Amino acid sequence: MNTIINDIEIVKTENSKINDVDFDNLKFGSVFSDHMLECNFKDGKWQMPKVIPYSSIALDPSAKIFHYGQSVFEGMKAYKDANDDVFLFRPLDNFNRLNISSKRLAIPELPENYFMEGLKALLKVDDAWIPTNEGSSLYIRPFVFASGQGFHASPADEYKFLICTAPSGSYFSGKVKVLIEETYSRSANGGVGFAKAGGNYAGQFYPTQLAIEKGYQQVIWTDDNAHEYIEEAGAMNIFVRINDTLVTGPTSDRILDGITRKSIIAIAEEKGITVEVRKITVKEVVEAAKSGALKEMFGAGTAAVISPIAGFGYKDEDFDLPELEDTYASYLKKRITDIQTNKSEDPFGWRVKL
Numbered sequence: 570m571n572t573i574i575n576d577i578e579i580v581k582t583e584n585s586k587i588n589d590v591d592f593d594n595l596k597f598g599s600v601f602s603d604h605m606l607e608c609n610f611k612d613g614k615w616q617m618p619k620v621i622p623y624s625s626i627a628l629d630p631s632a633k634i635f636h637y638g639q640s641v642f643e644g645m646k647a648y649k650d651a652n653d654d655v656f657l658f659r660p661l662d663n664f665n666r667l668n669i670s671s672k673r674l675a676i677p678e679l680p681e682n683y684f685m686e687g688l689k690a691l692l693k694v695d696d697a698w699i700p701t702n703e704g705s706s707l708y709i710r711p712f713v714f715a716s717g718q719g720f721h722a723s724p725a726d727e728y729k730f731l732i733c734t735a736p737s738g739s740y741f742s743g744k745v746k747v748l749i750e751e752t753y754s755r756s757a758n759g760g761v762g763f764a765k766a767g768g769n770y771a772g773q774f775y776p777t778q779l780a781i782e783k784g785y786q787q788v789i790w791t792d793d794n795a796h797e798y799i800e801e802a803g804a805m806n807i808f809v810r811i812n813d814t815l816v817t818g819p820t821s822d823r824i825l826d827g828i829t830r831k832s833i834i835a836i837a838e839e840k841g842i843t844v845e846v847r848k849i850t851v852k853e854v855v856e857a858a859k860s861g862a863l864k865e866m867f868g869a870g871t872a873a874v875i876s877p878i879a880g881f882g883y884k885d886e887d888f889d890l891p892e893l894e895d896t897y898a899s900y901l902k903k904r905i906t907d908i909q910t911n912k913s914e915d916p917f918g919w920r921v922k923l
C-alpha cells in the first residue's frame with residue numbers, strides 16, 4: 570500500500586534485500602538499500618518526487634546523458650547513534666553544491682524542498698539500512714542526469730534526479746600512496762573542475778589506472794598550466810602539515826569546494842592549529858619531505874573522511890611520510906566523526922537530526 574511522508578508518495582518494495590547484507594563487512598558503495606528517490610523534470614519543471622523500490626531504469630538510447638555526459642552528483646552520509654537517532658552533516662551545503670554543479674552543466678536547478686524532504690522521506694523508509702557499526706554509515710548518492718532525447722548537442726529537455734543509498738564501510742583499504750601528476754590534468758581554468766560533474770571522474774580514470782599500475786592508489790592533481798601546484802586528489806581535497814602548520818590549497822574553478830575540507834579548517838582552527846589556505850608548490854612539498862619538515866599529508870572528503878597518506882611519488886622518486894604517534898589527521902578525524910555521529914557537542918551547528 571502506498572503511503573505519504575511530507576507530501577511525498579512512498580511505494581514500498583515487497584522484496585527487501587536487507588537480510589542478504591553482511592553489515593559487519595561492508596565495502597564502500599557496493600550494496601544498495603531497498604528504495605530510491607525519483608524526481609523527473611519535464612514540461613519545463615521538476616515534478617513531485619516519489620520514493621520507489623530500488624530498480625533499473627529504462628532510458629532511450631538517444632538520451633543525452635549517453636552522448637554528451639550531462640550529469641552531476643553529490644556524496645553525503647547519514648549516521649545513526651546509540652539511540653537510533655539519525656543525523657546528516659551539513660546537508661544544505663550538498664544541496665547548494667548540487668545546484669552550483671547543475672547550473673554549470675546547463676541542468677535545471679532543483680527546489681530545496683524536493684531535495685531535503687525527498688531525502689528525509691527516503692531515509693525514513695530505509696532507516697534499517699543505516700549502519701551503526703563503528704566506521705560505517707549510509708552513503709547517500711544524489712544525482713541528476715539528462716534523460717531527454719536527441720543527438721543535437723544541446724541541453725536536454727528532460728532530466729532525472731535520483732537519490733540512491735548504500736550502507737558503506739571505508740573508502741580505502743590499506744595504506745594510501747599517491748602519485749603527483751606531471752602530465753595529465755583533471756581540470757582547467759574556466760572549466761568544470763569545481764562542479765561534481767560525472768565527466769570529471771571519467772577523465773581521471775585513465776591517468777589513475779597508470780598510477781595504480783605503478784603501485785599508487787590515487788593521483789594528486791596539479792595545475793594544468795605547469796603542473797607546479799598541488800590541487801586535489803581524485804576523490805578528496807588535500808592537506809599537508811609542514812612542521813606544525815596545516816596547509817591546504819585555495820578553492821578555485823578547478824577544485825571542488827569540499828565540505829569536509831572547510832569543516833577541517835574550522836576544527837583545526839578551533840584546536841589552535843595554524844592553518845594556511847594558500848597555493849602549495851610541488852617543489853616545497855618535495856623539499857619538506859627531504860628535510861623532514863613534512864610531517865603529514867592527508868586527503869579529506871565525505872567518502873574518504875580523513876585518509877592519511879603514507880607516501881607519494883614524484884618524477885620516479887618515492888617519498889615516505891614519517892609514522893607519527895599523535896597526528897593532526899587522527900585528531901581531526903575523531904573530532905569530525907564525533908560531531909557527525911552525535912558523540913560530542915556540535916558548536917558549529919553542522920549536524921542535522923532527522
Ligand code: PLP
Binds near residue numbers: 801828
Ligand atoms: N574533491 C573531489 C574531486 C571529490 O570528488 C570530493 C568528494 O566529494 C572531494 C574533493 C571532497 O568533497 P566533500 O568533502 O564535500 O565530500
Ligand code: COI
Binds near residue numbers: 870
Ligand atoms: C564523496 O566523497 O562523496 C565523493 O563523491 C567521492 C566519490 C568520487 C566516491
